[in-house]
Amino acid sequence: MTKPLLLLALLGLGGTLHAQPAQTADYPIQAVPFTKVKLTDNFWLPRLRINTDVTIPASFQRCESTNRVKNFEMAAARSGKFATIFPFDDTDIYKTIEGAAYSLSVQPDAKLDAYVDGLIKKVGAAQEPDGYLYTARTIDPAHPHAWAGPERWVNEREMSHELYNAGHLYEAAVAHYEATGKKTLLNIALKNADLVCSVFGPGRRSVAPGHEIVEMGLVKLYRLTGKAEYLRTAKFFIDARGHYAGYDAKSPDPFRNGSYWQDDRPVLEQREAQGHAVRAEYLYSAMADVAALTGDHQLLAAIDTIWRNMVTKKLYLTGGTGAVPGGERFGANYELPNATAYNETCASVADVYWQQRMFQLHGHAKYIDVxxxxxxxxxxxxxxxxxxxxxxxxxxQVKASASHPQTEPARAGWFECSCCPTNLARLMPALPGYVYAQKERDVFVNLFVSGTSEFTLNKKLLRITQQNNYPWDGELQFTVSPASATAFNLLVRIPGWARNEAVPSSLYSFAQPATQAVSIRVNGRPVAYTLRDGYAVLARTWRKNDVVAVSLPMEVRRVVAHPLVKDDQGKVALQRGPVIFCAEWPDNHGLTSNLLLPAATPLTATYQPALLGGVMTLTATVPAVLVEPAAVRTVPQTFTAIPYYAWANRGKGEMTVWLPEKLTAVDLLSQPPAVEATLAK
Incomplete structure (x- = not known):
């Protein structure tokens, strides 16, 4: 029995689905599943626990209190009025179920399991008999949501998000089945997917989904069931882009020319990361999936080109993407403003998915560096x-002024469009799945996260244990224990930042070369190694409890931007290891926009266990600009930088990542009297 046939039998679906041939193509590199990696890490494990103990329950509670759950209850009753704002609000429930499923995979919780079962019953009750599932229409078909259009699918290209909802349903359903073995949500998803495949395709309805993710979801269903129609439909949606005659191709407006939806030209002709960043990166992830599973070399070449454009011209130093608030979209090449940077959290989630897929296609460390x-x-x-x-x-960057002394946005527990919290809820539990990967005799160590992984290599059990204090310390130790002596290649990523590469392009670079080199020892002895595509290749016959020690230099590095990134000229940013630092108001006399960081300023790195959950800080004495009635002068001041990720946890105020080196580069502000008094002390 082939793998898909066996899987269908195990699912109990063999009578409802046609048997499909086993897939023959796939990613050449396979990630080690997150369920095979048990963390002990001081940095990531607490975050995963908070996600399980706080983020997921809070997301479910907020889905209840904001009527997202009520929408499903009303859809089941076919009565009422859609009770939230957006037709894609259904997905917040799906994404949180997905995160809960991943959590249940590694941490059984009977109460959470039962709650999810109850939600799934409500989702199933809201589904229409033919598989259609979209509460914004089903509650009151005669008066659907304004974005939905008068009939099913007619507004899918731009506003309805019917297929977007479906994609998140599919991803949640696969996660739930794999975590629990229950088919309740999976059966709902398969019924919907069969409807979608019957509506869309050659000779049927054609559309480029307005908000991509259904393509990724269909691929997951294909992987699980082996049903080729799901993969064909995913590819059909990708190929549908660029063929809609209703756009004004000459309009500079991305909403009118189709580029906002990545629909202005066929994907094989697209050369730049463009439009709404989350939609784009979901599309590029799906293109990678389909290219891997079909062997489509043209599709692969297209995403390679788009990736190069993004990494060389449209990536923030923090890894953020989507510079322009209007449309939450990529801007023009080198359009990377600081004060108005958008960098949607969902775009970072989507970029993680995309970068992992690019690595699995090509096996190059640059994708994991990003x-x-x-x-x-x-x-x-x-x-x-x-x-x-x-x-x-x-x-x-967040700046203050006399009229707006505190302009930093406050963190919020929820949003009217609350895609980001629920997207984080589903990504975090799966993070251990990004640590290792394998291909034949190659075992890749991609992330430096303490813990133990056990998986099969060449039909033999292999255990790898990591011990480190990353990202604060560059001393890494790997204990390699095969069941018996085994020859294979251990490929340890040497991060770009440890190879004098700020990013895998010229978009950002280090102001000065590193003064220290990477060193590797095996069982206490220094070894020479071959560097291949950013990986140190350690080829040997491995035996139980072999120990690899890698020393990464943790120098404080100054980063400068490409000359065409206008906002960053004359400024530097600070990086240590993989962490980007920022200056925030509580540590710097209430201001950051008045600070200078001259080129020769020495910086000291100190770990502060009681600050912000335990962080490394960078300190120095720097000139601070003081604005007086008759003059502008500088005074020496203690400067402190914290990791960028930790900002905005102590109230509102200024923050900046890029610091001017000279006074001529300062954008002077009208400072409030209270600020002037503070600086004068």
Whole structure:
């Protein structure tokens, strides 16, 4: 029996689905599943626990209190009035179920399991007999949500989000089945997917989904069931882009020319990361999936080109993407403003998915370098240290003025459009799945996270244990224990930042080369190694309890931007290891916009266990600009920088990532009298 046939039998679905041939193509590199990696890490394990104990319960509670659950109850009764704002609010329940399922995979919880079962019953009751599931219409079909259009699917290209809802349903259903073995949500998803496949396709309705993710969800259903129609429909949606005649191709407005939805031209002709950043990165992730599963080399070439554009011209130093608030979208090349940076948290989630897929296609460390940058900076900045307050957008600079002395946005527990909190809820429990990967005789160590993983390599059990204090310390130890002596290649990523590469492009660079080198020892003895695509290749016959020690230099590095990034000229940013630092008001006399960081300023790194959950700080004595009635002068002041991810956990005030080196580069502000008095002390 082939794998898909066996899986269908195990699912109890063989009588309802046609048997499909086993897939023959896939990603050449496979990630080690998150369920095979048990964390002991001081940095990530507490965050995963907070996600399980606080974020997921809070998300469910807020789905209840904001009537998202009520929408499903009314849809089941076919009576009432849609009780929230957006037609995609259904997805907040799906995403939180997905996060809960991942959590249940590694931490059984009978109470949570029972609650999710109850929600799934409500979701199933809201589904229409043919599989359609969209509360914004089903509650009152005669008066659907204004974005939905008068009939099913007619407004899908731009506003309805019917297929977006479906995609998140599919992803949640696969996660729930794999975690619990229950088919309740999976059966709902398969019924909906069969409807979608019957409506869309060659000779049927055609649309480029307005908000991508249904493509990724269909691929997951294909992987689980082996039903080729799901993969074909995912590819159909991707290929549908760029063929809609209703757009004004000459209009500069991205909403009118289709670029906002990545629909202005066929995907094979797209050359830049464009439009709404979350939609775009979900699309690029799906393109990678389909390219891997179909062997479509043209599709692969297209996403390679788009990736290069994004990393060389449209990536923030923190890994954030989507510079422009209007449309939450990518801007023009090198358009990376600081004060108005958007950097939606959901875009960081989507970018993690995309970078992982690019690595699995190509096996190059540069993709994990970007992924790591996102994880340690632009992603976790989106959630407060309490696990239940969030940023929708992630600024790079916040300034005060006389009329607006405190302009920093406050973190919020929820949003009218609350996609970001629930997206974080589903990503965090799966993070251990990004640590290791394998391909034939190659075992990749991608992330430096303490814990133990056990998986099969060449039909033999292999256990790898990591011990480190990353990202604060660069001393890494790996204990390699195969069941019996085994020859394979251990590929340890040497991060770009440890190879004098701020990012895998010229968009950002270090002001000065590193003074220390990476060193590796095996069983206490220094070893020479070959560097391949950013990985140190350690080829040997491994035996039980072999120990690899890697020393990464943890120097404080100054980062400068490409000359075409206008906002960053004459300024520097600070990085240590993978962590980007910022100056925030509580540590700097209430201001950051008046600070200078001259090139020769020495900086001291100190770990502060009682600050912000335990962080490394950078300190120095720097000139601070003082504005007086008749003059502008500088005074020496103690400067402190904290990790960017930890800002906005101590109230409102100024923050900046990029600091001017000279007074001529300062954007002087009209300072409130209270601020002047503070500076004068």
């Amino acid at each position: 992924l790591e940058k996102v994880l340690y900076n632009g992603l976790i900045s989106g959630v407060g240290l309490d696990g239940q307050s969030f940023f929708y957008s992630n600024a790079m």
